Amino acid sequence: MGRTIWKQRISNLDLMKRFAEKSADINKKFFKESCDKWAAKERLQMMSTQQLLACPCNLNMARNDGRFFNETTSSPSGKHNNIFCWRTTVEKVGDQQCCYGGTGELLSYAEGGGSTSRFSPTRQPLHYMLQDYWPKIVCDKLANNTSVYLQLRPTDDCSSYVPPKQGARVLCKVFP
Template sequence: MTDRYKPDFENGNTGLKGRWIFRSERNSNATVNPKMECQSWYSKQPDPVHWTYKLGSCPCGYDQGKQDVKFSPFNNTVSWNGQAITGNYSDKFICIRTTLENIYGAGLQCCYREDLSLIEGFYDVQISSFMLQHQPSDSEGYSTYLNEDVIPRYYCCDASMDQSFCDMYIEKRPIGKCDGYIPPKTGMS
């Protein structure tokens, strides 16, 4: 019985006597920790008060939005690394964005349900109503919008599966609401 193997007396794979470490997951070097990505993004973001100047509010219903020249429909298919990001939706949703960005390059995205009512905040990565710090206007702007507005929304609100991380995103990208929205005047006076 003296020949019994005693791992606590052997040098382990750590170089220390009796200390062995084994991976218990299947992560690779390409594995992304969404909570860490969200936290890193959050720590670099300015207070929204510095870039939300005159963004206003979302129209309360899509019918108001389509009559308001301050907003335009957009293709809400987002591509990332050459692949379209698909959400949990079909053509039951429609989104509009501010036609022109403010003096800081920011804009407002407003999305609506099948009944044309406003979705306030996060629904999924693409179908969400938020103030955007970087409204895309060209390919360079699109890249910034993707890296600073959409991908962090994915990490914080979707992949993290933790409402406290989505709340961090909301703190830096305020929810698009219709409080205070004033529809354009129509008709003749």
């Protein structure tokens, strides 16, 4: 009698394991399809990153450039300790997030760096969450399809960064 119960429990565990594996496959397929749909739609409305300010090449430059604000403490991006993120303050179309490591170096996306956004999280939070943040989570984390996300929301490498002119008047809004 004891063996029968044990066999039944093992059988139930196998069933649960198979169900969990099948569910994971279905979810992965769903998230991959969601990412692909977002990417196809996004390609039709392709955002030009040439209109965005390039990231300053290091943390000190970002601190001294009034066109960027420190968003490390207010960001929904979930960056880890020793990563400092700055975001553009003057963009009308899109947004640029620039993240720096503990020694002040600009980070690539793989290292925890930022990316471009169609909408600003401070000026258009709902649009940002739906059009920028959610696709990032779906493509990057849930569908393991980072390359698709980065084709459409690339990390800036600071190669086209031009600091503001000395004494230039830069109007910026102070964000929380």
